Amino acid sequence: MAYFISDRQALASDRERSAYTPFVPEIRGCKRTEEMIAKGHPLYTALCSISTLESTSSEMVVYPVVPDGCIKMFFYTRNKLNYAKLCGVTDSLRKFIIYPGDQILIFSFMPGHCESFVKCDGCELTNKAVDIQEGIRNGQRLTEIAKREISIEWKALLMSRVLRMETNERDTDYLIRFCTEAILRNNGNIQVAELAKKSGFSQRYLGKIFERYIGIPPKTYAEIIRLQRSLRMIFDPENKSSLLEIAMDNGYFDHAHMNRAYNRYLNCSSGALRKSGFSIIDYNKVESLI
Structure with missing residues (x-):
């Protein structure tokens, strides 16, 4: 563990901007x-x-x-x-x-x-x-x-x-950057145990850091990144892959596995979303953020 604390470059991602671009739905009106x-x-x-x-x-x-x-x-x-x-x-x-x-x-x-x-x-x-x-x-x-x-x-x-003006670099910044970039590079298909092994910190410590600085556990963050990539593929007009192919390409076991993630995070199946877009969602069952 001491190696990663003292040698910051081991956890630094070179201070370049992350390649992560979240999926943003297009909504009529x-x-x-x-x-x-x-x-x-x-x-x-x-x-x-x-x-x-x-x-x-x-x-x-x-x-x-x-x-x-x-x-x-x-x-x-x-x-x-x-x-x-x-x-x-x-x-x-x-x-x-x-x-x-x-x-x-x-x-x-x-x-x-x-x-x-x-x-x-x-x-x-x-x-x-x-x-x-x-x-x-x-x-x-x-x-x-x-x-x-x-x-x-x-x-x-x-x-x-x-x-x-309020931003100051902390030791934890390097660890968070290392872990989030590892999750992004693997499109969400990486186990927390593997993150812990690569970073030199325990799974429990990674969980505490993610909860404090990000707001969700590392496993949930990885699942969201995997969902994000599948959404971009589903809504890409040039992507003709089947839902099963999209599921397998994003690390899901099968289409049913991907659908469980969609129902959990989006209140909708992947098939319905691909067919009708976000208008298919029953927003009466969705809580307001603001």
Whole structure:
């Protein structure tokens, strides 16, 4: 164990941005735009994405929040009131209601990159949303930036600078980066026992670190990453593979095994989702994230 603590390079992933890109569903009545995160951005290695959701409908739209292992910040104005929410990792499908005229700014963070500016442990936020001022150090400054009459691009940059000022590297960062990148490289098909062996830490310790800094156990995170990859394949119009082939390609034993994961995390079978998209889900049975 001492070797990995003293030789940080053994656990460091070279400080490059992770290749992980969470699956984002396309929903009718809602336009999603992703902001560019170039190298040199204050949170280049910490963010999965900065995006906006904008209502294009005259009616309320239900937006599905798919489990992806990310902690998120939501900023939006509704009925002339400003809202800023910190949302923890979800371990099942959640929903967010978008009303006509809404424009939402969303920061999605790579797992384990929020501890330095979040006031509580990740497990205290799992499946929950709290006010930014309650959940983040310097939350008041972020809220004030969100109220400004400036472009989304400038809001995102100013908020990033506020958050970057609070970021400090810790020994646990290297371990989390090593484990999450190992899970990503293996598309979620890696056992916690193997992670423990490769990192030099016990399974119990890895579980504690994941619960504290990410909000879910490493096994659940790996299952979500496997689900994410299968979703991208199912919704890829150029992918003509059968559901059984997709299941086998993503490490599931068979189609039934993949369906159990889909019913657990998305309240829907993979076949129904492929045929009808996220509109097939009964959102009356899905809890709201915010």
